Amino acid sequence: MKVVVDMNKCQDHGQCVFAAPDVFSMDDEGHLVYVSDADDTLRDEVEEAADVCPLQAIRIEA
Amino acid sequence: MTGRIVVAGASMGGLRAAEQLRAAGWSGAITMVGDEPHMPYNRPPLSKEVLAGKAPFESLAFTPKAAAADVEWRLGTRAVAARLAERTVTLDDGSTLPYDGLVIATGMRPRRLGCPGPLTGRHTVRTLADAQGLRDALTRPGVRVVVVGAGFIGCEVAATAVGLGVREVTVVDPLPLPMVGPLGEQLGRALLKRHEERRVRFVLGTGVAGFEGDPGAPPSGGGGRVTGVVLSDGTVLPADVVVESVGSVANVEWLEGNGLDLSDGVLTDGQLRVGGRPEVVAVGDVARFPNARYDGVPRRVEHWSIPTDTAKHAAKALVAHLTGAQAELAPFAPLPTFWSDQHEFRLQSFGAPVLGKDDVRILDGDLDGDVLVGYHAGGLLVGVVALGGQAAAMGAARYRAQLLKQPALTA
Ligand SMILES: Cc1cc2nc3c(=O)[nH]c(=O)nc-3n(C[C@H](O)[C@H](O)[C@H](O)COP(=O)(O)OP(=O)(O)OC[C@H]3O[C@@H](n4cnc5c(N)ncnc54)[C@H](O)[C@@H]3O)c2cc1C
Ligand code: SF4
Numbered sequence: 443m444k445v446v447v448d449m450n451k452c453q454d455h456g457q458c459v460f461a462a463p464d465v466f467s468m469d470d471e472g473h474l475v476y477v478s479d480a481d482d483t484l485r486d487e488v489e490e491a492a493d494v495c496p497l498q499a500i501r502i503e504a
Numbered sequence: 505m506t507g508r509i510v511v512a513g514a515s516m517g518g519l520r521a522a523e524q525l526r527a528a529g530w531s532g533a534i535t536m537v538g539d540e541p542h543m544p545y546n547r548p549p550l551s552k553e554v555l556a557g558k559a560p561f562e563s564l565a566f567t568p569k570a571a572a573a574d575v576e577w578r579l580g581t582r583a584v585a586a587r588l589a590e591r592t593v594t595l596d597d598g599s600t601l602p603y604d605g606l607v608i609a610t611g612m613r614p615r616r617l618g619c620p621g622p623l624t625g626r627h628t629v630r631t632l633a634d635a636q637g638l639r640d641a642l643t644r645p646g647v648r649v650v651v652v653g654a655g656f657i658g659c660e661v662a663a664t665a666v667g668l669g670v671r672e673v674t675v676v677d678p679l680p681l682p683m684v685g686p687l688g689e690q691l692g693r694a695l696l697k698r699h700e701e702r703r704v705r706f707v708l709g710t711g712v713a714g715f716e717g718d719p720g721a722p723p724s725g726g727g728g729r730v731t732g733v734v735l736s737d738g739t740v741l742p743a744d745v746v747v748e749s750v751g752s753v754a755n756v757e758w759l760e761g762n763g764l765d766l767s768d769g770v771l772t773d774g775q776l777r778v779g780g781r782p783e784v785v786a787v788g789d790v791a792r793f794p795n796a797r798y799d800g801v802p803r804r805v806e807h808w809s810i811p812t813d814t815a816k817h818a819a820k821a822l823v824a825h826l827t828g829a830q831a832e833l834a835p836f837a838p839l840p841t842f843w844s845d846q847h848e849f850r851l852q853s854f855g856a857p858v859l860g861k862d863d864v865r866i867l868d869g870d871l872d873g874d875v876l877v878g879y880h881a882g883g884l885l886v887g888v889v890a891l892g893g894q895a896a897a898m899g900a901a902r903y904r905a906q907l908l909k910q911p912a913l914t915a
C-alpha cells in the first residue's frame with residue numbers, strides 16, 4: 443500500500459502517529475516522518491490515521 | 505441486505521457515519537440528506553487558514569472512502585420533520601423518506617445575539633459561505649473589528665484578523681478571561697497575555713447591549729449597516745465588522761414531537777441510541793452522550809475528534825441491531841482531543857480539562873513560554889493541555905497513554 447502525505451497541508455499535528463505508530467512518527471524537531479510503502483497488514487491503522495488527520499493530508503493510493 | 509439508512513446532516517459526522525456503516529457490514533441503501541449545497545468539508549480551517557487566505561476552499565473537502573461511493577446524496581435538502589414511531593423523515597421538498605435506520609448528524613449553528621440594531625456587517629463562522637463573507641469584510645482596508653465572545657472561535661478569528669493586518673481588533677466578553685470556561689484561570693490569563701502582546705485588545709467583564717448603525721437607517725428591525733457595538737456599561741466601540749462567536753445552538757427542531765430530550769442537542773444512551781430506539785443513533789456535535797471514561801453525565805462535545813469517534817461506535821450499534829447480531833458493545837468511552845491555532849501558537853488538549861478545572865497543575869514549562877498543564881479530579885489526571893509550539897503539543901501527547909489507561913471517574 444502506498445501512503446502519501448501532502449506535506450504542504452501537514453502541520454505536524456501528530457494525530458496520525460497515535461493511530462498508526464508503525465507508519466508515522468515525529469523526528470526530534472517535531473516534524474512528521476512516515477513510511478511511504480507500508481505493509482498491507484497496516485491498512486486499518488493507516489485508514490484510521492487518514493481519518494484523524496486534522497488537515498486531511500493523508501492519502502492511501504492502491 | 506435490504507432496507508435503507510437515512511443520515512440527516514451531510515458534514516463530517518454524517519460522512520463518517522456512512523463510511524462506518526459500510527465498515528460495520530451494512531450493504532443496504534444509505535441516503536444522506538444535507539441542507540448545505542456542498543459535499544462534506546472540514547470546518548476548523550474556516551477560522552484559521554481559510555480566513556487567512558492560506559487555504560483555498562477546494563482544499564477543505566473530505567475525500568469519501570471508496571466503500572461509501574454508492575451513498576445517495578440529497579444535498580441542498582433539509583430534513584424538516586421526523587416521525588420516529590413510523591420511521592419516516594420528511595424533507596423540505598415535501599417528500600417523505602421511510603427508513604430502517606436513522607443517523608442524526610445535524611450538528612450546530614451559531615447562536616446569535618438577540619440585542620437590537622442593524623444586521624449588516626455582523627458575521628458568524630460556521631460554513632464556507634460565512635468564512636468567505638468574513639474574509640471579504642476583513643480584507644477591506646482600514647476596517648475596525650469587534651469580536652463578541654472570547655471562546656476558541658472568537659480568539660482564533662481575532663488572531664487571524666491581526667495576522668491579516670487589521671489594525672483594530674477588539675474582543676468583548678462578559679467573562680473575566682478568554683477561554684476560561686473550558687480551560688480555567690491559569691491558561692486563560694496566559695492566553696490573554698499572548699493575545700495582548702500581539703495587538704488584540706480585550707474588553708472583559710462586559711456584555712453587549714446592542715449595535716449602532718448608519719444614521720438614517722431605522723434604529724431597529726435589521727436595517728442599515730453596523731457602525732458600533734454598545735456595551736452593557738453604555739460605552740460604544742466603533743466597528744465596521746462584528747463577529748459574533750457566542751456559542752452554538754443544536755439543529756434539532758426537525759426532531760420535535762417525538763418525545764425526545766432535546767434540551768441540549770439530542771440525548772443518547774451509552775451506545776449513542778436515541779429515545780430508547782435501537783434503530784436511531786446520533787453522532788457528532790449534536791449528540792449529548794454519557795462518556796463511560798468519566799462520570800457518565802451526558803454532555804455534548806464540540807471537538808473535531810468526536811464525529812469520527814461517535815460514528816464508529818454508533819454505526820456498529822446500529823448495524824448490529826439491523827442485522828440481528830447479538831453484539832454486546834462496550835459503552836462508548838472516547839478520549840476527547842482538540843486543538844486550536846492562534847497566532848503562531850497552538851493549544852493541544854487531550855482528555856476533559858473542564859472536569860478538572862479546580863485542581864490545575866503545571867506539569868512542564870511555565871505559563872510565559874511553552875507550557876503543559878494538567879487538570880485533575882479526585883486526584884486523578886483527567887486532562888492535559890499544551891500551549892506553545894509544536895514541542896509543547898507533543899509533550900501533551902506523552903500523557904495521552906496515561907489518560908487512556910486511567911480507571912473511569914465515578915461521579
Ligand atoms: C469555525 C470553526 C472552527 C473549528 N475549529 C476547531 C478546532 O480547531 N479544533 C477542534 O477540535 N474543533 C474545531 N471545530 C469543531 C468541529 O469542526 C466540529 O466539532 C465538527 O464540524 C462537527 O461536525 P458535525 O458533523 O457533528 O456537525 P456540523 O459540521 O455542524 O454538520 C451538521 C450538518 O448538518 C446540516 N444540517 C443541519 N440541520 C439540518 C437539517 N434539518 N437537514 C439537513 N441537514 C441539516 C448542517 O448544515 C451541517 O452541514 C471548529 C468548528 C468551527 C465552526
Ligand atoms: S496528523 Fe496530519 S497534519 Fe498531523 S502530522 Fe499527521 S499528516 Fe501531518
